[in-house]
Amino acid sequence: MSEYRGCELPEDLFYDLDYIWVRPEDDGLFTIGVTDPAQTMSGRLQKARIKKVGTHLEAGRHVATLESGKWAGGVPVPFAGEVVARNELLLDDPHLINIDPYGDAWITRLRADNLGEALANLHTGDEALTALRAWIERYDVQCMRCSE
Amino acid sequence: MTHAIQDIMQHDHERLDKLLAETEIAVEKGHWQEAETLFQGFRKGIVGAHMTIEEYLLFPAFERWSQDEQHPLTALLRKGHQDLRVFFAEIEDSLQQHDTEEFADLLSTVQIILKQHDAKEESELYPYLDEALPGQGDFVRQKIAAAQE
Numbered sequence: 001m002s003e004y005r006g007c008e009l010p011e012d013l014f015y016d017l018d019y020i021w022v023r024p025e026d027d028g029l030f031t032i033g034v035t036d037p038a039q040t041m042s043g044r045l046q047k048a049r050i051k052k053v054g055t056h057l058e059a060g061r062h063v064a065t066l067e068s069g070k071w072a073g074g075v076p077v078p079f080a081g082e083v084v085a086r087n088e089l090l091l092d093d094p095h096l097i098n099i100d101p102y103g104d105a106w107i108t109r110l111r112a113d114n115l116g117e118a119l120a121n122l123h124t125g126d127e128a129l130t131a132l133r134a135w136i137e138r139y140d141v142q143c144m145r146c147s148e
Numbered sequence: 149m150t151h152a153i154q155d156i157m158q159h160d161h162e163r164l165d166k167l168l169a170e171t172e173i174a175v176e177k178g179h180w181q182e183a184e185t186l187f188q189g190f191r192k193g194i195v196g197a198h199m200t201i202e203e204y205l206l207f208p209a210f211e212r213w214s215q216d217e218q219h220p221l222t223a224l225l226r227k228g229h230q231d232l233r234v235f236f237a238e239i240e241d242s243l244q245q246h247d248t249e250e251f252a253d254l255l256s257t258v259q260i261i262l263k264q265h266d267a268k269e270e271s272e273l274y275p276y277l278d279e280a281l282p283g284q285g286d287f288v289r290q291k292i293a294a295a296q297e
Contacts, residue, residue, distance in 0.1 A: 018227075049253055060234060061234065061237075061238060062234060062235070062238065065253065065254075065257045067256075067257065067260060070260075070264055071260070071261075072256075072257045072258075072260035072261050072264075073231055073257075073261065074234060074235060074257070076234065138220065138223045139220055139223060139224055139227075140220040
């Protein structure tokens with residue numbers, strides 16, 4: 001696991017280089033969550049709304065909205081697709097995103113309209129890590145992971 | 149009479165907030181056509197004028213003045229604009245679909261974003277613009293006013 005300014009950046013995930021990570025699953029679905037620097041920028045999350053299973057979204061639209069005391073923002077999807085699962089745990093305990101953004105706090109699972117092109121606009125490996133480090137510098141983020 | 153950029157932009161925030169609040173009232177009354185019209189006015193004002201002036205004139209001027217083309221403040225504000233544009237499109241969809249619940253959820257999120265975003269602009273950006281862009285107040289005022297016609 002790569003780390004920069006305290007922010008964890010797993011090398012094996014795909015990133016939109018802004019806010020989200022994407023993990024292709026063996027069953028052809030894609031799991032989506034927010035990155036460690038993004039959850040840090042958000043602050044302690046107090047509310048999460050996630051689109052219902054069956055919702056179809058165009059690329060760039062928000063599959064979830066998150067709110068902390070002073071901050072709110074959306075979680076965009078990087079490709080068009082249908083919500084096939086959402087993390088119900090987050091609806092009751094959105095703060096979990098601050099604790100385990102790459103694990104238990106996944107946000108949604110999508111079925112891409114076009115499986116072959118789902119990852120076309122995402123980045124991984126060294127290229128992604130370099131760009132994410134630049135993102136962290138641009139927004140002057142120092143990650144602090146909550147333990148509880 | 150010259151106009152201070154800070155006053156012009158701050159006043160525009162208030163005008164836009166009012167339009168959004170009027171949209172909310174129209175939705176609560178079930179007046180969907182009126183709500184759509186009000187929201188279109190809001191969107192024209194904020195995306196078509198306010199954000200455009202900021203992105204093409206005010207942010208670059210601030211970056212030149214602060215001698216930092218990659219200033220974290222303007223980077224954050226530009227990102228905020230990008231996110232807001234998507235939310236505005238989603239609100240418009242919810243109005244067209246007469247989806248009260250979706251509209252209320254989106255509006256709540258957008259109002260939090262705008263409150264924080266506007267406060268940041270008003271305290272950390274606008275106070276420096278008359279120095280960064282001397283004599284440009286009337287130009288900014290005209291551009292904002294043009295979007296209201």
